[in-house]
Amino acid sequence: MMSQISNALSDFFFEYETPRQVLVRNRRVGVVCRLIQLGVLAYIIGWVFIYEKGYQSTDTAVSSVFTKMKGVGYTNIEGRERVWDVADYVFPPQGDSSFVVMTNYIITEGQKMGKCPELQGKHNCSSHADCEGGSFKRTGHGQMTGVCLNATKTCEVLAWCPVEDDVKIPDPPMLMSAVNYTLFIKNSVTFPLFGVSRSNLVENIDNAYISKCLYDPTDAPLCPIFRLGDIVKLSGFKFETIARVGGAIGIVVDWTCNLDVDVKHCIPKYTFHGLYGNAAETDQARASVGYNFRYAKHYLEDKEQKRTLLKVFGIRFDIIVQSLARKFDIIPTLTAIGSGVGIFGVATVVCDLVLLYLLPKREFYKNMKFKYTDSHVQPDSESLGIETSTYYTFEANARQVQGTGQSNDPDSEACSTETEVCKK
Numbered sequence: 001m002m003s004q005i006s007n008a009l010s011d012f013f014f015e016y017e018t019p020r021q022v023l024v025r026n027r028r029v030g031v032v033c034r035l036i037q038l039g040v041l042a043y044i045i046g047w048v049f050i051y052e053k054g055y056q057s058t059d060t061a062v063s064s065v066f067t068k069m070k071g072v073g074y075t076n077i078e079g080r081e082r083v084w085d086v087a088d089y090v091f092p093p094q095g096d097s098s099f100v101v102m103t104n105y106i107i108t109e110g111q112k113m114g115k116c117p118e119l120q121g122k123h124n125c126s127s128h129a130d131c132e133g134g135s136f137k138r139t140g141h142g143q144m145t146g147v148c149l150n151a152t153k154t155c156e157v158l159a160w161c162p163v164e165d166d167v168k169i170p171d172p173p174m175l176m177s178a179v180n181y182t183l184f185i186k187n188s189v190t191f192p193l194f195g196v197s198r199s200n201l202v203e204n205i206d207n208a209y210i211s212k213c214l215y216d217p218t219d220a221p222l223c224p225i226f227r228l229g230d231i232v233k234l235s236g237f238k239f240e241t242i243a244r245v246g247g248a249i250g251i252v253v254d255w256t257c258n259l260d261v262d263v264k265h266c267i268p269k270y271t272f273h274g275l276y277g278n279a280a281e282t283d284q285a286r287a288s289v290g291y292n293f294r295y296a297k298h299y300l301e302d303k304e305q306k307r308t309l310l311k312v313f314g315i316r317f318d319i320i321v322q323s324l325a326r327k328f329d330i331i332p333t334l335t336a337i338g339s340g341v342g343i344f345g346v347a348t349v350v351c352d353l354v355l356l357y358l359l360p361k362r363e364f365y366k367n368m369k370f371k372y373t374d375s376h377v378q379p380d381s382e383s384l385g386i387e388t389s390t391y392y393t394f395e396a397n398a399r400q401v402q403g404t405g406q407s408n409d410p411d412s413e414a415c416s417t418e419t420e421v422c423k424k
């Protein structure tokens with residue numbers, strides 16, 4: 001018992017087994033196999049390593065954005081001059097990464113709580129029965145009192161009076177001067193995995209440059225100050241349209257960095273996209289065009305609460321930071337190499353298929369490759385089946401080929417004297 005165990009142990013430790021391989025001298029199989037291996041090699045080097053950069057690990061950034069608008073608008077309505085500054089036209093005012101710049105508005109001043117007629121059009125009535133008291137209409141401005149007013153032929157409502165009339169959107173937009181406003185973007189990103197922090201005010205951007213530069217895709221691609229007209233144009237829209245009814249534009253700050261090179265090459269790239277609607281589409285074709293919201297300023301006058309209502313049409317800007325940093329890392333490198341080596345196995349499988357199932361001499365090669373056992377008869381050399389004898393013939397042939405480097409035609413009767421089977 002002990003000796004059996006020690007034999008097994010010594011077998012385990014002092015022996016090494018390695019698979020025996022069959023060398024096939026066949027041009028077709030050889031070429032197919034090498035071509036597949038070449039393809040796999042090209043895939044690993046060209047695609048995995050060079051194109052997909054499989055030797056690097058990646059990380060996305062945590063980022064923060066701060067914005068600031070500059071510019072002044074001017075309106076003159078029936079002799080009433082007014083200037084609109086940043087505090088008047090930016091919503092919300094904190095400098096968020098998502099904000100609205102007002103370009104057009106409908107103002108309703110001096111509203112107070114009371115009873116007044118609804119707008120003409122959607123809310124017409126012919127008798128008191130059309131204006132059920134205490135109920136609301138979905139598109140109405142207030143609670144109906146149950147009275148159909150004769151003068152206007154509309155229902156009377158309890159609401160902020162007078163009700164807003166937003167049927168006609170001012171055209172041209174009230175604040176066309178918005179085309180010359182500028183937007184300043186401050187953005188910082190940190191790649192936590194690599195411990196790298198960057199800001200869009202990169203190395204050669206200093207105060208002197210910022211004070212006079214204006215973003216241009218070719219001349220000043222790193223200037224963080226953007227003219228609104230340029231942003232709208234680069235997103236593919238017309239400023240006149242978007243300023244009249246409003247719209248949404250995404251400013252994408254793209255940080256795609258290769259940290260294997262100097263970090264100063266890690267710079268932002270700005271692109272501009274219309275966020276809904278298609279610049280080419282005609283406005284009439286769409287159901288809900290533009291972007292607007294209502295905003296009210298409340299005040300007390302003669303101890304009575306009043307408000308000024310603004311329906312604001314504007315351009316909504318969303319600043320979207322996109323980031324991907326890459327840096328050499330040993331683990332993805334080894335993973336890529338390992339999977340590449342694994343794919344080499346495909347070549348073996350395909351060539352085996354060709355060899356064993358497609359070639360005219362496939363039966364012969366099959367016999368060479370596999371060693372058959374006979375389950376009924378003792379496999380001694382006298383009772384070997386026909387396949388096994390072919391096998392030996394081939395083995396003999398192969399040995400002869402190895403030994404002499406001559407005849408490699410497996411069909412030739414080449415029983416050299418060296419082989420045991422032929423001796424028999």
Ligand SMILES: *[C@@H]1O[C@H](CO)[C@@H](O)[C@H](O)[C@H]1NC(C)=O
Nearest residue numbers: 175176177178179180181229
């Ligand atoms: C915008 O600025 C340009 C150049 O300063 C000026 O010619 C143009 O009239 C301005 N546009 C508006 C709408 O104010």
